[in-house]
Amino acid sequence: MNASDDKLQKALGRLPRDIKPAHDLWPGIAARIARRPRAVRSLWAYGMAASLLVAVVAGSLWMGFGRQAADSGNTGAVASGVGDNAYFAQRAAFAESTVQKATNLSPATRAVILRNLRIIESSMQQIQQALESDPNNPRLRALLYDLYQNESRLLAATQQVQAETNQRNDL
Amino acid sequence: MQTATAMELPDSIPQAAGDDSALSLRAREGDMAAFEQLYRRYCGRVYAVCLRLAGNPTLAEESTQDAFVKAWESLGKFRGDSSFGTWVHRIAVNTVLERRRTQLRQAAWVTVKDDEILESVPAGESDPGHGLDLEECIASLPPAARMVFVLFDVEGHSHEEIAALTGLAVGTSKAHLHRARQLLRARLEA
Numbered sequence: 001m002n003a004s005d006d007k008l009q010k011a012l013g014r015l016p017r018d019i020k021p022a023h024d025l026w027p028g029i030a031a032r033i034a035r036r037p038r039a040v041r042s043l044w045a046y047g048m049a050a051s052l053l054v055a056v057v058a059g060s061l062w063m064g065f066g067r068q069a070a071d072s073g074n075t076g077a078v079a080s081g082v083g084d085n086a087y088f089a090q091r092a093a094f095a096e097s098t099v100q101k102a103t104n105l106s107p108a109t110r111a112v113i114l115r116n117l118r119i120i121e122s123s124m125q126q127i128q129q130a131l132e133s134d135p136n137n138p139r140l141r142a143l144l145y146d147l148y149q150n151e152s153r154l155l156a157a158t159q160q161v162q163a164e165t166n167q168r169n170d171l
Numbered sequence: 172m173q174t175a176t177a178m179e180l181p182d183s184i185p186q187a188a189g190d191d192s193a194l195s196l197r198a199r200e201g202d203m204a205a206f207e208q209l210y211r212r213y214c215g216r217v218y219a220v221c222l223r224l225a226g227n228p229t230l231a232e233e234s235t236q237d238a239f240v241k242a243w244e245s246l247g248k249f250r251g252d253s254s255f256g257t258w259v260h261r262i263a264v265n266t267v268l269e270r271r272r273t274q275l276r277q278a279a280w281v282t283v284k285d286d287e288i289l290e291s292v293p294a295g296e297s298d299p300g301h302g303l304d305l306e307e308c309i310a311s312l313p314p315a316a317r318m319v320f321v322l323f324d325v326e327g328h329s330h331e332e333i334a335a336l337t338g339l340a341v342g343t344s345k346a347h348l349h350r351a352r353q354l355l356r357a358r359l360e361a
Contacts, residue, residue: 007359008352011305012324018215019222025236026210030203032236033243109201116203 027123031143034120034150088128092121095155102158113158120151191255199246206246210239213256217263223321224267226310234270238263264326268336271314308358312351319344320351 095117099110127144134140191212197205217238222231242249242259249258309317318337322328323344328336330344339347 005356008305008356011359015305015325017219019219020215021218021232021235022228023232025214025218025232025239026207029210029236029239029243030207032240033203033206112201112203116201119203119207 027127027143030119030123031146031150034116034147034154088121088125091151092118095121095151098155099158105158113154117151117154120147120154123147124151192251195246195249195251195255198243199249206239206243209255209259213259214239216256217259220260220321220326221263221267223306223309223325224264224318225270226312226314226317230267230270234263234267237270238266241266264322264336268318271318272338305355305359308355311358312354315339316347316351316354319347320355323348324352 096114099113099117102110102113105113124144124147127140127147131137131140131144191209194205194209198209214235218231218235221234221238222228225231225234238259241262245262249255253261309320312320319333319339322333322336323330330341330348333339333344334341337344
């Protein structure tokens, strides 16, 4: 082995096994996998109508906040409008009540759904905080919108399961 | 995205509880918090291999995300014969290689002979200069040579395994490795 081989081998031996990415990639991964909650996917036939309805409602809320911000002439208000704790607390309470009403799901499944919703809500709050200092960041806005949709889909699917069970019971 | 670096784990997520198999079992049941713990445990290792194979932080981040999403979607098939870390690492390697194959197809480079790819970036073309560490030198290698070098010298695969993973002929893999080592020695000596 000559000197340059030796140098290469030594450098190889010093390579770290782990390198941390510059950004936390988890929020993006969580958003993508929340679109299709695998464990409950087989149980739930996604109700397109219900999903669409909730998505439209969430979208309208989002757009409403955007318009409110534009009307006030302060783009930063988009972030602060939906970013206060009371708003998120209300959303969390609504989500929790929706999941708890899905009584045909086992308590363990409801707990998993709630945990996933809390992760999504936590991501939303963090992005919202980030938007307060960078309100026009299009990637942040897109990510936040995506999270709203994911939350809506998850809630819609939960409601759909309950509705299907009720229908079966009525037959 | 600057802001993401400031993100912290949500309070509701228990820290480092349970071993890999317990966590992967919980993740299979749909527990995203358990899967996040597995992600936190292995993201450094997965990102490292993606970065070295892709030679680009943006592509490496995308591939890391893709790998964990694929892992989540395939958890039902994970039998625990190997550790979760080994399994997700393999998914990551395949993800980067698949991405490259797609790029090559899209660029219609499939018609280019291996030897031409081998020679596509001459040794001095992207001379990184003095004081560069091995990571930077690896990143500056021609793509095919970089992949073979990383798979063989860093990840410990054989040429036969690399051939199966990449679709290259064994002889071509050896040629790429020879070329990569030559370039790296020259750059480390510079």
